[in-house]
Amino acid sequence: MTLKGIKLRIYPNQEQQLQIKLNFGYNRFVWNQMLNMLVTRHENNPEAKFLNAFALNNLLPALKTEHPWLKDAESTSLQATNKDLVEAYKKFFREHKGFPKFKSRKFPKQSYRTVVSRKSVHLVDKNHIKLPKIGVMKFKSGRKVTGKIKNATIRLSSTGKYYAVLLVDTEVAELPKTNNTVGIDMGVADLMITSDGFKYPTIRFDKLLSKKKHYWEKRLARRRLQAQKEIAWDKHLKVLEPRELSDFKNYQKAKLMVAKYSEKIANQRNNYLHTLTKQLVEQNDVIKIEDLKAKNLMKNHKLARAIANQSWREIRRQLEYKCDWYGKQLVIVNPRKTSQICSACGYDDGKHTLDIRQWTCPKCGVHHDRDINAAKNILNATA
Secondary structure, X not given: OEEEEEEEEEEOOHHHHHHHHHHHHHHHHHHHHHHHHHHHHHHHOOOOOOOOXXXXXXXXXXXXXXXXXXXXXXXXXXXXXXXXXXXXXXXHXXXXXXXXXXXXXXXXXXXXXXXXXXXXXXXXXXXXXXXXXXXXXXXXXXXXXXXXXXXXXXXXXXXXXXXEEEEEEEOOOOOOOOOOEEEEEEOOOEEEEEOOOXXXXXXXXXXHXXXXXXXXXXXXXXXXXXXXXXXXXXXXXXXXXXXXXXXXXXXXXXXXXXXXXXXXXXXXXXHHHHHHHHHHHHHOOEEEEEOOOHHHHOOOOXXXXXXXXXXXXXXXXXXXXXXXXHOOEEEEEOOOOOOOEOOOXXXXXXXXXXXXXXXXXXXXXXXXXXXXXXXXXXXXXXO
């Protein structure tokens, strides 16, 4: 059995939308209250042991007594919030992953997770789903939901769309073996270059929609500046209820349009990467890729935007779980000197600048395409 995530676009009515937003608020409140308690506890006694999720869950009844409106929340979602907080809190001290932040209602993306018990989340039919405390609503999905639903994450995107991401325990059939092994070099001009000479092109989705997005970005900046001036004027006049940015409709419209174009660019890129990674997994039994540190490479400000657009880490993430699902193998190799060693004789020709795309080995005379040669070296390398 394999855990898979299936994303559904859900269509709640006005009453259901209100209930979802209230649940966002309940979980945000519990997160902030518990985080504040953990911070205060650590400040008072740095040697105190970490509280686990069970200990935080024991505090929920008292919190509900103090704030009776919390009783309207979906109970398993509050427990899931406590669990996420404990994990984030531990990661800061043990793995230095960054301290958990207090949540704000102004953040454009909101979510909460509900744990399934006694079919609290289930499909009514092929087009409708039932969620606890919300009820039955229509949904659309590109994939059929099969298997046992473990939990559901309800999300509101920055463009105002509602989603339910289901974690499903299901069976995934392994793909047939091909007896092929491939090495892949990550690039900028070309997204991926394989050891057999095939190049997957880079598509700059951000540039395809750059004019339309920039059109609204300029208006967003101008309208924000104008709104801030009017807010400052309200405060100067000591208006009892000064306006906020959310009260300016033109600003909100521009903000929504920028978010829509950003979402479209992200969706197009993600769809392209899924298509390529699935194709690679279907065609090869063993895939070898470089262990690239994109964060270090992005220190080159001339290439930072182009490198970020390539999403190398996302490609690796997709290959990792797809190889695991379909019975294939992913090997991560050290990228050191892959572009400067001759794949035919092993001669080290020294470091080549980025403008050198082809070179000839002075020892054996073989003419190399820089990227294809690197892919061949990756294929021959060991982890």
